[in-house]
Amino acid sequence: MRLADKSTTMQEALSGLGDGATVMVGGFGVPGTPFTLIRDLVRLGLRNLTVIKNDANETGMGIDHLLASGQVTRLITTHIGLNPRAIEMMNSGAIEVEFNAQGILAERIRAGGAGLGGILTDIGEETELTAGKPRIEIAGKRLVVETALRADVALIHAERADPFGNLRYVATARNFNPLMAMAADRVIAEAERIVPLGDLAGDDVHTPGPFVDHVVALGPLSEEYAVVRR
Amino acid sequence: MVARAAREIAPGMVVNLGIGLPTKVVDHLDPDLSVCLHTENGLSGIGPTLPPECANSNLIDAGGAYVSTVPGSAFFDSAVSFALVRSGRLDLTMLGAFEVSQSGDLANWKIPGRFSPGAGGGIELAQKARRVVVLTTHTDRAGNPKLKDTCTLPITARGCVARIFTDMAVIDVTPAGFALIELAHGVSAAEVCAATGAALALPRGDIPTF
Numbered sequence: 001m002r003l004a005d006k007s008t009t010m011q012e013a014l015s016g017l018g019d020g021a022t023v024m025v026g027g028f029g030v031p032g033t034p035f036t037l038i039r040d041l042v043r044l045g046l047r048n049l050t051v052i053k054n055d056a057n058e059t060g061m062g063i064d065h066l067l068a069s070g071q072v073t074r075l076i077t078t079h080i081g082l083n084p085r086a087i088e089m090m091n092s093g094a095i096e097v098e099f100n101a102q103g104i105l106a107e108r109i110r111a112g113g114a115g116l117g118g119i120l121t122d123i124g125e126e127t128e129l130t131a132g133k134p135r136i137e138i139a140g141k142r143l144v145v146e147t148a149l150r151a152d153v154a155l156i157h158a159e160r161a162d163p164f165g166n167l168r169y170v171a172t173a174r175n176f177n178p179l180m181a182m183a184a185d186r187v188i189a190e191a192e193r194i195v196p197l198g199d200l201a202g203d204d205v206h207t208p209g210p211f212v213d214h215v216v217a218l219g220p221l222s223e224e225y226a227v228v229r230r
Numbered sequence: 231m232v233a234r235a236a237r238e239i240a241p242g243m244v245v246n247l248g249i250g251l252p253t254k255v256v257d258h259l260d261p262d263l264s265v266c267l268h269t270e271n272g273l274s275g276i277g278p279t280l281p282p283e284c285a286n287s288n289l290i291d292a293g294g295a296y297v298s299t300v301p302g303s304a305f306f307d308s309a310v311s312f313a314l315v316r317s318g319r320l321d322l323t324m325l326g327a328f329e330v331s332q333s334g335d336l337a338n339w340k341i342p343g344r345f346s347p348g349a350g351g352g353i354e355l356a357q358k359a360r361r362v363v364v365l366t367t368h369t370d371r372a373g374n375p376k377l378k379d380t381c382t383l384p385i386t387a388r389g390c391v392a393r394i395f396t397d398m399a400v401i402d403v404t405p406a407g408f409a410l411i412e413l414a415h416g417v418s419a420a421e422v423c424a425a426t427g428a429a430l431a432l433p434r435g436d437i438p439t440f
Contacts, residue, residue, distance in 0.1 A: 028271040028308070031288045054308070081347025082294065090346070102270060102351035103312020110309045123316070124353050128340070128384050159288075171288040171305055172271045178307045206307075227287045227296065 003164040003197055006215050010040045013188045013214035017153060019046050024109070024151040024180040025053040025063065029082075032173035033062045034157040034190045035224040037216070041155070042069055050074040052109070052151060054102065054176050056086035061224055067095070076149070078102040099129055104146055106179055111148035113182025113211075118147040154184035158207070161191035162198075165212025166205040174206065181207040188214045192221065231414065233258045234440040235324060235365050235395040239265055243321040244314075246270070246355055249293040250326035251365040268320060270351035272311050275303030292351065312351065316358045323359035325352060327366040327394075329381045332407040332428040334391040336364065337383035349386060356387035368396035368425050375427030377401065377408060398422050400440065406431060412438045 014037075023041065027033030041049075042065045049072050056077060057063045066072050067085055076098045080086040090097040100108065107119045120143040124130040134145040156177050159170035167189055169177055181187050189207075194217045232251065236258035239245055244266045247253050256279065259265065267276035269291040276291060277298035285296030306314075314320060329337040336356050339349035356362055366376055377394065393411075394401045399422045400412040409431040410419060419437060423430050 028292075029290055029294050031271070031290055077348060079348040079350035081345075081350075087346065091343075097348075099348045101349060101353040102308065103316060103354045106308035106312055121316075123357060126385065126388050127349075127353060129349065129353070171286065172269075172273055172290055173288045174305055175272050175308050179309055225287060227282050227285045228294075229282050 003209065005163040006165045006212065007163045007194060008214050008216060010037065010216050013216055014040055014044055017044065017046060017186075020048045021046060021153060022050040022052065022151040024154040024184055025051060026154070026156045026175065026177035026180050027057075027062065028054045028172065028175035029057070030061070030225065030228060031171065032157050032169065032175050032177050033057060034155040035062055035222060036218055037155040037188060037190050038062050038065060042066055042071070045071070047071055048073050050076065052076040052149060054078050054105065056080040056083035058082045058228070059085060074098070076100065076105070078105050101129060106176065108146050108149040109176065109179045109183045112150040113179060116148055118145055120144070121146060149183065151180070151184040153186040153188060154180040156181045156187060156189040156207075156212075158189050158191045160193050160195055160200055161189055161215045162195055162200045162209070163215060164197060164209035165189060165215050166200050166209040167191070167207035167212065168200055168204055169206050178207045182211050186214070187212045188216065190216045190218050192218050231365065231395050231397050231440075234400065234412070235363065238324070238363055238393070239263065239322065241265065244268055244274070244319060246315070246320055246323040246359065248323060248325040248352065248355065249350070252324035252326060253291070253293055253295065255324060255365070268311075268314065269297070270308070270311055270315075272306050272308060273297070273299070273303060274306075274314070275300045277303070312354055315351070315354050318358065318360060320355070320359040322361045322363065323355040324363050324365055325356060327364045327376060328383050330364055330366070330377050330391050330394055330403070331381045332377070332379055332403065334389045334403040335381045336362070336386045336391050337381040338386050340384045342384070352386050356390045361392050362390045363393040363395065364391050365395045368398040368422070375425055378427040398425060401430070404431070409433070410437065412440050415439050
């Protein structure tokens with residue numbers, strides 16, 4: 001038996017995606033951010049996007065391009081302190097920002113990827129972040145109901161992939177990538193290296209191939225992936 | 231104050247150092263101290279901070295600083311990272327603050343209309359680390375106290391702060407409110423009281439200095 005080859009081009013992987021789509025984007029700061037896929041999403045010109053990402057990157061990088069081109073109406077995130085444009089657009093009402101506690105955003109995505117309806121937690125109980133969210137009492141504890149998150153498409157950055165979509169991440173570039181790679185109807189992974197089937201040992205796989213729809217090989221990495229000199 | 235705060239870390243602890251002043255604590259740790267530093271973006275066992283010219287672009291801490299690893303470091307995803315925090319495996323976190331109340335409420339994520347970066351992982355750290363200490367300047371840039379009766383800014387977590395290290399003093403949050411523990415060299419108890427926006431209990435006898 002042979003596993004399918006899911007390697008394709010950026011254009012093909014993103015084709016058919018429409019305005020108003022919900023897009024999950026991996027990464028925490030630079031590590032793990034799929035800068036090339038984001039650039040393609042900008043080129044595609046889709047409007048009215050809901051973006052789910054831990055942060056808004058920095059000026060001139062990643063998510064900032066989507067914000068600058070006015071393609072985003074809603075951002076579900078945890079921290080945007082390094083992107084003044086995101087803060088300005090939030091303050092002026094140009095985008096709606098929904099803040100989550102970081103680990104709760106991770107769990108909501110994980111729940112979406114695991115086919116669950118949501119999670120129960122005491123995190124943020126007395127903060128603005130959980131205002132208006134339903135509560136449930138279990139074993140005498142009042143818990144916040146946090147709904148699961150799924151997306152139309154997840155953009156993932158992997159260090160290595162095989163053609164079937166088995167993925168491996170490196171160092172702190174893992175972050176939200178393996179969670180988002182389970183939580184979208186269409187999962188697209190850009191990979192620094194695509195190795196032949198079997199070269200990525202089963203025990204070394206972080207995201208199993210059945211979760212992944214498309215694998216796209218990156219050329220030489222652009223400046224955006226490099227060390228930032230602030 | 232950063233050097234004094236570093237002495238809060240005991241051998242064998244798993245510790246998360248928050249963004250801002252707490253990050254600087256790492257420079258004051260004895261290299262022989264056995265301690266596991268955790269960062270929210272998925273690393274346990276942080277090594278020394280690296281300048282850009284020797285940095286690995288895939289190896290940062292939650293504040294975006296380039297870091298290194300130590301023998302035995304582990305990488306994990308964001309769900310695992312916060313499972314570690316919420317399940318009680320984090321012995322200590324050191325966080326920055328906009329305000330701390332006398333009952334230990336912490337506000338450090340939002341100044342409405344001015345600066346709302348979001349809480350990142352701060353809520354879970356504040357709510358679930360076994361011990362939460364704060365590193366902050368005693369007053370804000372305008373000279374207003376950051377230690378207050380009650381927080382006026384949106385809170386991060388209630389009743390979480392155990393101890394506060396400032397440029398003027400070390401102060402504990404007790405069931406009876408703020409209690410002065412130590413004074414910075416050259417600062418008087420009267421000066422600390424004047425710069426604190428709530429009652430401050432003074433110890434009997436000589437007050438240690440740092």
